[in-house]
Amino acid sequence: MVIDRGRVISPGRVNLLGEHVDYNDGVVLPAAIDRYINIHFHRTTDKSVTLYARDLGEECSFDPRQLANKTALDGSPLPGWAMYPAGVIWNLLNYDLPVEGFSADLHSDIPIGAGLSSSAAVEVGFAVVCEALGGWELDRMTLARICQEAEHEYVGVNCGLMDQFASACGVANHIVMLDTRSLLFRPVPLPSDTGIVIADSTLRRTLVNSAYNERRIDCEQAVAHFRKGDPSIRALRDLAPEWFYTAEGELPPGVYRHALHVVEEIARVDEAIRLLENNDAEGFGRLMFETHRSLRDLYEVSIPELDILVESAAGLEGCLGARLTGAGFGGCTVNLVYKEHIDNFVARLGEVYTAKTGLQAQIFATMPSKGAHLS
Ligand code: GLA
Numbered sequence: 001m002v003i004d005r006g007r008v009i010s011p012g013r014v015n016l017l018g019e020h021v022d023y024n025d026g027v028v029l030p031a032a033i034d035r036y037i038n039i040h041f042h043r044t045t046d047k048s049v050t051l052y053a054r055d056l057g058e059e060c061s062f063d064p065r066q067l068a069n070k071t072a073l074d075g076s077p078l079p080g081w082a083m084y085p086a087g088v089i090w091n092l093l094n095y096d097l098p099v100e101g102f103s104a105d106l107h108s109d110i111p112i113g114a115g116l117s118s119s120a121a122v123e124v125g126f127a128v129v130c131e132a133l134g135g136w137e138l139d140r141m142t143l144a145r146i147c148q149e150a151e152h153e154y155v156g157v158n159c160g161l162m163d164q165f166a167s168a169c170g171v172a173n174h175i176v177m178l179d180t181r182s183l184l185f186r187p188v189p190l191p192s193d194t195g196i197v198i199a200d201s202t203l204r205r206t207l208v209n210s211a212y213n214e215r216r217i218d219c220e221q222a223v224a225h226f227r228k229g230d231p232s233i234r235a236l237r238d239l240a241p242e243w244f245y246t247a248e249g250e251l252p253p254g255v256y257r258h259a260l261h262v263v264e265e266i267a268r269v270d271e272a273i274r275l276l277e278n279n280d281a282e283g284f285g286r287l288m289f290e291t292h293r294s295l296r297d298l299y300e301v302s303i304p305e306l307d308i309l310v311e312s313a314a315g316l317e318g319c320l321g322a323r324l325t326g327a328g329f330g331g332c333t334v335n336l337v338y339k340e341h342i343d344n345f346v347a348r349l350g351e352v353y354t355a356k357t358g359l360q361a362q363i364f365a366t367m368p369s370k371g372a373h374l375s
Contacts, residue, residue, distance in 0.1 A: 002135035003374075005042035010125030010372035011035065012110035013117045013166030014198055014334045015325050016175055017284075017291060018269040020299055022160025024219055025181040025237035026266040027273070029188070030162050031196070031368035032170020037121040041104040041129050048073060049089065053081050054107035064089050064099045070154075084119050085126040087154030091146050092130055100133040111362060113204045115326025120163035123147035124372045132374055140371060141183060144168040157209050158216055170371035177273065181237060188273070190368065191281035194320065195342050197335040199313070199349055200362040201305040205329035212327050215258055215299065222259035225251055236262045261298035265291060285321025285336050289314065292323030301328030305357055309333045312352040316345050
């Protein structure tokens with residue numbers, strides 16, 4: 001279907017379990033959330049693209065065929081926010097998918113830079129805009145992979161596939177389980193009577209991208225160590241925890257700790273899937289707390305404010321599990337809460353957080369939603 005104008009909504013995501021495993025061939029359990037990047041667009045007669053970022057009050061125009069040097073039509077460097085749509089357009093053209101000239105207005109009700117994948121939502125949203133204007137069609141997994149590649153090669157962040165996948169393939173009311181090795185995925189219902197609450201610490205860390213890339217390198221170093229003994233090892237996914245423990249003392253301590261988180265997290269997700277299939281919300285929640293401790297003590301990507309949010313949540317009625325979600329270093333926690341307690345939980349968590357930190361968290365309930373689409 002080719003259209004000349006319309007609106008695309010593209011969701012952010014929250015990850016319930018399986019953190020920092022998507023670049024280690026592990027299984028992740030994200031859900032798209034009911035917070036979106038909204039893009040109103042219309043075809044134009046020339047071949048350029050003009051974007052207006054309503055929340056920032058900034059405009060940027062570029063020529064899709066002149067994007068290699070990352071500059072706008074007036075020769076100035078592309079602003080940070082425009083790198084995501086530009087990267088996707090640049091990559092769609094690499095795949096010989098036609099991109100038409102258009103003008104678009106975007107605004108977001110996903111908190112920006114909060115670990116809820118607003119950037120992946122922008123990428124996937126613009127891929128859907130280009131698809132609607134160009135009259136071609138891609139399956140959602142391929143679309144997500146083209147966006148991930150744009151983030152690697154254009155934006156320069158070596159992310160896994162989880163965020164673009166969740167934004168493209170989200171299913172209403174479901175967690176979407178993705179095996180990042182086979183790329184098979186399937187929706188799994190949230191445990192009955194439970195809902196998801198997101199708590200934004202409001203703290204943002206600018207070093208997150210470099211720290212993220214450093215963790216990736218540590219994981220690769222651990223894999224290289226095991227490959228010397230067994231060349232069939234391709235990723236940390238291939239190592240059972242008991243086997244991995246034998247490397248203690250042989251790897252630099254930081255590398256060992258970081259890779260240990262990944263290996264145990266991959267095992268935790270296996271258990272979590274069994275618990276979800278048995279509708280065991282309490283067991284699943286306990287694993288969320290374990291993951292938080294592991295991200296804090298082993299992977300070293302938490303900050304005190306996220307720890308306070310998790311500890312505070314643990315003491316509130318109806319809370320089954322809580323942990324930081326996304327890359328870490330700031331951003332949000334995800335909480336699994338019995339539905340009947342959600343309103344009270346949201347109010348009390350805010351009060352406790354403010355009392356302990358003097359900060360105002362942004363706390364809201366969310367429902368898993370459908371992936372990016374024309375609306
Ligand atoms: C970021 C990345 C994802 C994933 C998470 C951590 O959100 O974009 O690919 O690695 O961090 O699980």
